[in-house]
Amino acid sequence: xxxxxxxxxxxxxxxxxxxxxxxxxxxxxxxxxxxxxxxxxxxxxxxxxxxxxxxxxxxxxxxxxxxxxxxxxxxxxxxxxxxxxxxxxxxxxxxxxxxxxxxxxxxxxxxxxxxxxxxxxxxxxxxxxxxxxxxxxxxxxxxxxxxxxxxxxxxxxxxxxxxxxxxxxxxxxxxxxxxxxxxxxxxxxxxxxxxxxxxxxxxxxxxxxxxxxxxxxxxxxxxxxxxxxxxxxxxxxxxxxxxxxxxxxxxxxxxxxxxxxxxxxxxxxxxxxxxxxxxxxxxxxxxxxxxxxxxxxxxxxxxxxxxxxxxx
Amino acid sequence: xxxxxxxxxxxxxxxxxxxxxxxxxxxxxxxxxxxxxxxxxxxxxxxxxxxxxxxxxxxxxxxxxxxxxxxxxxxxxxxxxxxxxxxxxxxxxxxxxxxxxxxxxxxxxxxxxxxxxxxxxxxxxxxxxxxxxxxxxxxxxxxxxxxxxxxxxxxxxxxxxxxxxxxxxxxxxxxxxxxxxxxxxxxxxxxxxxxxxxxxxxxxxxxxxxxxxxxxxxxxxxxxxxxxxxxxxxxxxxxxxxxxxxxxxxxxxxxxxxxxxxxxxxxxxxxxxxxxxxxxxxxxxxxxxxxxxxxxxxxxxxxxxxxxxxxx
Numbered sequence: 001x002x003x004x005x006x007x008x009x010x011x012x013x014x015x016x017x018x019x020x021x022x023x024x025x026x027x028x029x030x031x032x033x034x035x036x037x038x039x040x041x042x043x044x045x046x047x048x049x050x051x052x053x054x055x056x057x058x059x060x061x062x063x064x065x066x067x068x069x070x071x072x073x074x075x076x077x078x079x080x081x082x083x084x085x086x087x088x089x090x091x092x093x094x095x096x097x098x099x100x101x102x103x104x105x106x107x108x109x110x111x112x113x114x115x116x117x118x119x120x121x122x123x124x125x126x127x128x129x130x131x132x133x134x135x136x137x138x139x140x141x142x143x144x145x146x147x148x149x150x151x152x153x154x155x156x157x158x159x160x161x162x163x164x165x166x167x168x169x170x171x172x173x174x175x176x177x178x179x180x181x182x183x184x185x186x187x188x189x190x191x192x193x194x195x196x197x198x199x200x201x202x203x204x205x206x207x208x209x210x211x212x213x214x215x216x217x218x219x220x221x222x223x224x225x226x227x228x229x230x231x232x233x234x235x236x237x238x239x240x241x242x243x244x245x246x247x248x249x250x251x252x253x254x255x256x257x258x259x260x261x262x263x264x265x266x267x268x269x270x271x272x273x274x275x276x277x278x279x280x281x282x283x284x285x286x287x288x289x290x291x292x293x294x295x296x297x298x299x300x301x302x303x304x305x306x307x308x309x310x311x312x
Numbered sequence: 313x314x315x316x317x318x319x320x321x322x323x324x325x326x327x328x329x330x331x332x333x334x335x336x337x338x339x340x341x342x343x344x345x346x347x348x349x350x351x352x353x354x355x356x357x358x359x360x361x362x363x364x365x366x367x368x369x370x371x372x373x374x375x376x377x378x379x380x381x382x383x384x385x386x387x388x389x390x391x392x393x394x395x396x397x398x399x400x401x402x403x404x405x406x407x408x409x410x411x412x413x414x415x416x417x418x419x420x421x422x423x424x425x426x427x428x429x430x431x432x433x434x435x436x437x438x439x440x441x442x443x444x445x446x447x448x449x450x451x452x453x454x455x456x457x458x459x460x461x462x463x464x465x466x467x468x469x470x471x472x473x474x475x476x477x478x479x480x481x482x483x484x485x486x487x488x489x490x491x492x493x494x495x496x497x498x499x500x501x502x503x504x505x506x507x508x509x510x511x512x513x514x515x516x517x518x519x520x521x522x523x524x525x526x527x528x529x530x531x532x533x534x535x536x537x538x539x540x541x542x543x544x545x546x547x548x549x550x551x552x553x554x555x556x557x558x559x560x561x562x563x564x565x566x567x568x569x570x571x572x573x574x575x576x577x578x579x580x581x582x583x584x585x586x587x588x589x590x591x592x593x594x595x596x597x598x599x600x601x602x603x604x605x606x607x608x609x610x611x612x613x614x615x616x617x618x619x620x621x622x623x624x
Contacts, residue, residue, distance in 0.1 A: 075598050078460070083598065131467040145564060147464055148390070154566025155443040158598025165560045166594040177596060245560075248477045252457060252564050254466025282478040284489060286387050286395070286470025 002066030005310050006051055006105075009071045009112065009302025010034065012087045015047055018303035019054060022066060022311060024123050028054070029303065040089035048102035067106035069306030070095065071115030075157030080109045083157055108309045112302060114151040114160055116261070117144020119305030124297040125259040133255045134295065135162065135246070137264035140176070141184040141191070145253055151309075152253075163188070165245050186241040189264050192217040196234045205230050221267035235274045243278025250279075250287035261295025268294065314378030317622050318363055318417075321383045321424065321614025322346065324399045327359055330615035331366060334378060334623060336435050340366070341615065352401035360414035379418035381618035382407065383427030387469030392421045395469055420621045424614060426463040426472055428573070429456020431617030436609040437571040445567045446607065447474065447558070449576035452488070453496040453503070457565055463621075464565070475500070477557050498553040501576050504529040508546045517542050533579035547586045555590025562591075562599035573607025580606065 002022060009016040012034060019028040032050050035042040051068060054060075072095060074085030080096030095109035110118070117126075117134035126132040130149045136142035141163030145152040152159040163184035164177050171181040173194075185191050193215050200209060207230035208223050209215060223231030246258060265271060272292045280288055297304055314334060321328040324346060331340040344362050347354040363380060366372075384407060386397030392408025407421035422430070429438075429446035438444040442461045448454035453475030457464040464471040475496035476489050483493040485506075497503050505527050512521060519542035520535050521527060535543030558570055577583060584604045592600055609616055 143564075147459060152459055152565060154598070155568040155602075156566065156598055158566040158596055159564070161563045161566070161596045161598060164596035165563045166556055179594065179596075244478055248557075248560055249564050251473045251477045252455075252471070252561050253464060254468065254470040254473070256467040282491065282493075284470055284473045284476035284491075286466070286468055286473060290467075 003064045004060055005066045005307045006054075006068040007303035007305070007307030008047055008068060009115070009306055010043065010047070010073065010088070011112070012036070012073060015043070015050075016299065016303050017047070017050060017054075018300070018307060019058065020304075020307040024304070024307070026300070026304075028058070029300070030054075034088070036089055039091075040085070043088060044095075044099050044102060048099065051103050051105075062104070065105055067108065067310040068099065068103055069115070069309035070099065070107065070109045071112035071302045071306045071309075072109050073112045076109050076111045076153065077155075077157040078153050080107070081157070082109065106310065110151055110306070110309050111153065111157060111160070113142030114144040114153060115305035115309055116142070116301035117146050117160070117259075117305065118151055118308045119297055119301035119303070120144075120259050120261065120295050121146050121149070122308040123304050124301060125261070125293040125295045126257055129257045131254070131256045132259060133162075133246070133249055133253065134259040134261060135242075136262035136295075137187060137260065138189060138262035141188050142262070143249075145255075147253065162245065162249060165248065167241050167245055183241060183245045187238060187245070189217040189262075192220055192234070192238050192264065195237050196220050196231075199230060199234050199237070207231060217264050218266070221270065224267075225270060235270075239274030239278040243275050244282050246275065247279050247282035247287075250290055251284045254287050255290055257291040257293060259293050259295050261298075261301065265294055315376045316372055317378045317619045318366075318380040319615035319617070319619030320359055320380060321427070321618055322355065322359070322385065322400070323424070324348070324385060327355070327362075328611065328615050329359070329362060329366075330612070330619060331370065332616075332619040336616070336619070338612070338616075340370070341612070342366075346400070348401055351403075352397070355400060356407075356411050356414060360411065363415050363417075374416070377417055379420065379622040380411065380415055381427070381621035382411065382419065382421045383424035383614045383618045384421050385424045388421050388423045388465065389467075389469040390465050392419070393469070394421065418622065422463055422618070422621050423465065423469060423472070425454030426456040426465060427617035427621055428454075428613035429458050429472070429571075429617065430463055430620045431609055431613035431615070432456075432571050432573065432607050433458055433461070434620040435616050436613060437573070437605040437607045438569055441569045443566070443568045444571060445474075445558070445561055445565065446571040446573060447554075448574035448607075449499060449501065449572065450574035451500060451502065453500050454574070455561075457567075459565065474557065474561060477560065479553050479557055495553060495557045499550060499557070501529040501574075504532055504546070504550050504576065507549050508532050508543075511542060511546050511549070519543060529576050530578070533582065537582060547582075551586030551590040555587050556594050558587065559591050559594035559599075562602055563596045566599050567602055569603040569605055571605050571607050573610075573613065577606055
């Protein structure tokens with residue numbers, strides 16, 4: 001019987017790694033750099049080496065290790081095939097098989113946002129729920145959909161790509177995905193700044209936000225909390241984009257709870273207020289009482305979820 | 313081992329019923345009226361009686377019957393609990409348990425649109441696929457989401473309620489659900505007529521559609537096929553609402569195929585053309601190659617899907 005599990009959260013800059021007991025106790029946590037040279041060919045060998053070193057260091061019995069879960073920044077299907085990860089340099093291949101051969105342990109890979117969702121379900125803001133949507137508001141907007149306890153990976157691993165739901169017809173700027181008017185263009189940290197700059201340029205209404213050249217989403221939320229009228233308008237527009245999009249998502253998957261994480265969520269409960277008041281009027285009545293919560297695992301959601309992925 | 317299965321499609325006017333072999337062969341098909349008196353209390357006893365009569369008529373051995381599947385017009389959760397069906401007069405209760413007691417057979421209930429989706433997956437336009445979205449364009453707009461072969465019922469049975477995705481901010485008319493600007497208000501048969509009437513009222517541009525007082529969606533599609541410029545504009549707007557909404561849905565669930573059924577789908581391939589060209593520009597690239605197909609089971613999708621629900 002396995003007792004231990006490794007959870008790996010592969011990012012563009014660092015690989016976060018965790019050793020867990022099968023009851024979700026985090027026993028150890030460390031990081032290694034992501035070496036993207038040679039089209040990312042060194043990434044998995046580096047991870048395998050680090051796991052091997054930890055097994056030796058902790059004097060673990062190989063038979064007691066359930067396996068390795070890994071969250072990867074790209075679309076991953078149920079079989080562990082990644083369909084390109086441009087910011088790692090990776091093309092299409094089976095992550096499960098490749099890493100499993102290197103570590104001689106069972107491996108299960110998933111999309112990083114989906115895996116983080118599993119983490120929040122297991123031990124975070126969504127603990128106790130089996131039907132949830134998680135939203136990560138960071139540099140981009142990521143999503144994870146969990147149905148009856150399982151990640152909705154989608155046909156080719158593109159399930160939960162909620163940052164690319166089209167929400168604005170009048171947009172000239174192109175999103176990272178190549179489309180125009182994606183949710184991510186407004187509801188990410190940079191998106192909120194984009195909304196803010198547009199609003200500030202519209203007129204001369206006084207605002208504390210005019211006092212800086214280096215506006216951030218945090219500044220906007222701080223100004224909202226301080227009662228700045230322009231900041232409140234910005235938060236309202238941000239909430240409208242996100243609330244309406246989440247209402248649409250809820251019409252599709254009818255979650256019990258929506259868990260909001262990522263850097264922008266550090267704004268706290270005020271963020272949920274602006275989302276919920278723009279969610280309720282647009283959602284089907286069956287999902288009107290869907291709960292909202294803030295994510296609680298922060299940057300550790302990925303390693304928790306990766307561990308959960310293997311435990312199954 | 314079971315060899316036979318009953319599939320029941322409970323509608324507001326009639327109950328469609330089918331007897332199937334477990335290889336999906338439809339052996340017999342019949343209907344009984346839906347008696348909505350007494351808050352719908354007679355509906356399940358009537359169904360039980362009809363099944364009993366069929367068992368006698370066909371001299372079926374009870375041990376050879378796998379069970380009864382039933383599609384119900386309302387939200388139904390995984391346990392068979394219906395959360396009200398206003399057009400039957402039903403309140404909250406467990407359909408599985410109630411009907412099972414009456415027929416002394418295993419019963420599995422599902423939402424009618426979700427069940428029809430299962431039917432199309434089993435033997436219709438989505439045969440061979442395990443990740444699909446079905447859209448029923450009829451009096452309303454219904455949806456069924458199937459993930460890895462299973463219906464996405466949602467937390468309280470409101471999964472796949474895609475007709476109530478908010479798609480239009482500038483709407484004064486109230487949708488049947490109580491909200492404003494739902495997809496159903498534009499992409500149903502009546503919705504298409506609504507779009508058409510608004511367009512016709514806008515100016516005096518000549519159109520064959522002006523020659524009738526009793527406009528239907530079929531007339532609009534016929535006019536589109538005949539090259540009527542106004543009808544083409546109407547189809548374009550219809551396609552924009554539906555294509556964009558389906559693109560949003562695909563960002564969430566990443567289906568391999570989207571199957572379009574319901575009365576409006578009788579327009580044929582031209583309908584798919586208008587949907588697909590308004591889907592591709594708005595969808596995340598991972599879902600850009602999602603296939604589109606017309607439903608093929610017509611009014612029988614419900615009984616097929618109900619049978620499939622029991623076979624599992």
